[in-house]
Amino acid sequence: MCGIVGGVAERSITNILIEGLKRLEYRGYDSAGLALISQGQVLRERRVGKVANLEQAVLDSQVTGSLGIAHTRWATHGKPTENNAHPHISGNVAVVHNGIIENYQELKDELEALGYMFSSQTDTEVVAHLVNHALKTAPNLLVAVQQVxxxxxxxxxxxxxxxxxxxxxxxxxxxxxxxxxxxxxxxFISSDQLALLPITNRFMYLEEGDIARLTRDSIEVFVNGQTVERPVKELDATVSNASKGEYKHYMLKEIYEQPEAIQQTISQALNGNALREDFLKDAELDFANIQQVQIIACGTSYHAGMIAKYWFEQLINLPCHVEIASEYRYRTPVIVNNTLYVCISQSGETADTLAALRDTQKRAAAKGLDITTMTICNVATSSMVRETNHSLLTLAGPEIGVASTKAFTTQLAALMLLVLKIGQVKNAIAATETAEIIADLWHTPKVILDTLQNDTAILRLSELFVEKNHCLFLGRGTQFPIALEGALKLKEISYIHAEGYAAGELKHGPLALVDNDMPVVILAPQDDMLDKLKSNMEEVQARGGELFVFADEHSGIPADKERQHVVYVPQVSSLLAPIVYSIPVQLLSYHVAVLRGTDVDQPRNLAKSVTVE
Incomplete structure (x- = not known):
């Protein structure tokens, strides 16, 4: 949520700040602004909307400077207006801010009593006034910030x-x-290294509570007023491959990158049809002792966790619980000894998941309980990776589109690898079954490539959704979370109200919604639930519903039935079908959004990396 770029240099950094904001626009795009110090003045430009609007304003005003800060905003406090855009200024202080100041109203009341005037509705402006006020007695800017x-x-x-x-x-x-x-x-500083990759591949990752002072030639980091050392790490330059290339949108590019992303993710763990000996080697002792799994995640990552629950319990008989992080952190869950806590997050910075992790660690330590923590995410340098005992990376590469695609399917691949590893350590799965699943994993990228050949057929189906206002997605077993994910994708980017349901629940309420104008999307792989799913389809058709079916090519579901549109999906093992059946629902949502003229990569009111509560 929101993106920060800043720097201090010998050269003008105006263009560097603008380019950095463009690379961070996936984090926030309600408004953007920058402030530069030049000849003893703060020069500021702010604009509502996308970074391109700010870029034009900067070109017109020709503001330059070698010290500056910039920001692209996703609104939390106050509407997307120019007055609410960052940077915020108090006297000669300029501030950019990501996150939320929870006690801002209390601080604002105190500052107003001191005579400070507020020009915005944001929580950020209190920081600018507080620093300005502290400088009346503090010897320098660093000390003023340390006091605030x-x-x-x-x-x-x-x-x-x-x-x-x-x-x-x-x-x-x-x-x-x-x-x-x-x-x-x-x-330079940034909320994401992606913004700075054009100018450096050497990075220092700040930790919680760090305050740093940057000059052209030095970086000092302080914790509680004392200097500390933070290592500088060199990043592989290939991480910067984040352009749209020949694709119209990042989301479409990322849908088509899934075969390669899954191949990369599984390759780190597999050697032929076996797990590599060094895969999660340092976690083996912890895995041997765990008695259950607790998955904590949000949004799309939560759906991935729901599928993993089926796998943990079906394949290796290990109890698994899945919970939405924003709920988990605000109740008093029972922490059980010998539990593996798995946090799933694309960015590794999701605020609710990170808070739930930290609270669990604290409470376990206070009670003397032995738990193991693990992160599955796409960013090796993220907070969650650093703060858990173990981590498993999804090697999806940068995902810029707000609606997650390749991050989701690589999470599923990684979770299956984790299930196999724990099963191997605990002798809970036969070597022959592991080999069969691994062979299917290797084959999955090819199945996805074949599934992508249905793009044109799915485009034709999507034309029937353009004027619709509601939609149901139905699936059974591991396809139920895919139904939830499909509904999430459709509403995220096309703004059509959509709901995902376990198909067996249809008669317990949702069937009341079905009429001639209600499209119902069915996920029908070849599995043990197929016959029951066909009965659910009959229930829909008997009420006049129109079916849009993604079905296994050998399912026996006819394509020539009235008000039943079928796209056949290549055969895939029932265990890995959730990965493959994600593809058609992603494509459907994408094409519907394009036809409706919405902003596919940056849908309204949403941001990619949810780093606020």
């Missing part, structure tokens, strides 16, 4: 500059991701 930070409650990242310190950028990380890009004679 303890007053702030919430999760946030800050970039702060002042006209009296034209070679100094102060930054703070508290619950919201922030990275420092290390250059030669210049240093």
């Amino acid at each position: 930070v303890p007053q702030l409650k919430g999760a946030y990242a800050l970039g702060i500059i002042h006209t009296d310190y034209p070679d100094e950028l102060i930054t703070v990380r508290e619950g919201s991701p922030l990275v420092i890009g290390v250059g030669i004679g210049e240093n």
Whole structure:
């Protein structure tokens, strides 16, 4: 949520800030702005809408400077207006901010009593006024920020500059991701290393509570006023491959990248039809002792966890519970000894999941319970990876489209690898069955490639959705979470109200919604539930519903039946069918959104990396 870029250099950094914001636009696109220090003044430009609007304003005004901060906003406090856009200024202080200041109203009341005037509805403006006020007694900008930070409650990242310190950028990380890009004679900050890859591949990852002072030639990091060392890591330049290429949208590109992404993810773990000996080797002792699994995740990652529950219990007889992180963190769950807690997140920075993890770790330590924590995510340098005992990376590469596609299917591949590994360690799965599943995993990218050949047929189906306002997705077994995921994708990017249901629940309520104008999407792989699913389809048709069926090519579901549209999906093992059946629902949602003229990559009100509560 929201994106920060900032830097201090010998050269003008205006274009660097704009280019960085473009690369972060997936994080927020309600408004954008920048502030530069030049000749003792703060020069600021802000615009509502996308970064292109800001870029044109900067071109027109020709503002330049070698010290600056920039921001692209996803609105939390206050509407998307120019006054609410960052940076915010108080006196000669300019601030950009990701996250939420939870006690901002209390601080605002105190500041207004001191005579400070507010020009925005944001929580961020209190930070600018607090720093300005602290500078009345503090000896320098760093000390002023150090005095302000303890007053702030919430999760946030800050970039702060002042006209009296034209070679100094102060930054703070508290619950919201922030990275420092290390250059030669210049240093930068960003909420995502992706923004800085054109200018450096050397990064310093700040930890919780870090306050850093950057100049052209130095980086100092402080914790509780004391200097600490943070290592500089060099990033593989291939991570920067994040352009749309020949595709119209990032989402479509990322849908088509799934065969390769899954191939990459499974290749790290497999050697022929066996698990590599070094795969999760350091976790084997912990895996041997676990008695159950608790998965914590949000959104699409939660759906991946729901599918993994079937796999854990069916394949290796290990109890598995799955919970939405935003609910889990606000109740008092029972923490059970010898539990594996698995956090799933594309970014590894999802605020609710991270908070749930930290709370679980604290409570387990207080009770002396032995638990193991693990992260499955797409970012090797993320907070969750650093804060859990073990991690398993999904090697999906950068995912820019807000609606997750390849991150989801690689999560599923990684979760199956995890199930197989734990099953092997606990002698809970036969070697022959493991080999069969691995052979199917290797074959899955080819099945997805064949499934993508249905793109034109799915485009034709999507034309029948354009004028619809509601839709049902139905599946049974492991296809129920795919029905939830399909509904999520459709409503995320096309703005059509959609619901996913376990098909057996149809007669317990949703059937009341079915009429001649209600499209019903059916997920019908060749599995033990197929005959029951066919009965559910008859229930829909008897009520006048129109069926849109993604069916196994050997399912026996006819394509020539009235008000029944069928796209045949290549045969795939029932265990891995959720990965393959994700593809047609992604394509359906994509094409419907394009035909309805919505913003596919950056749908309204949403952001890619949800780093606020």
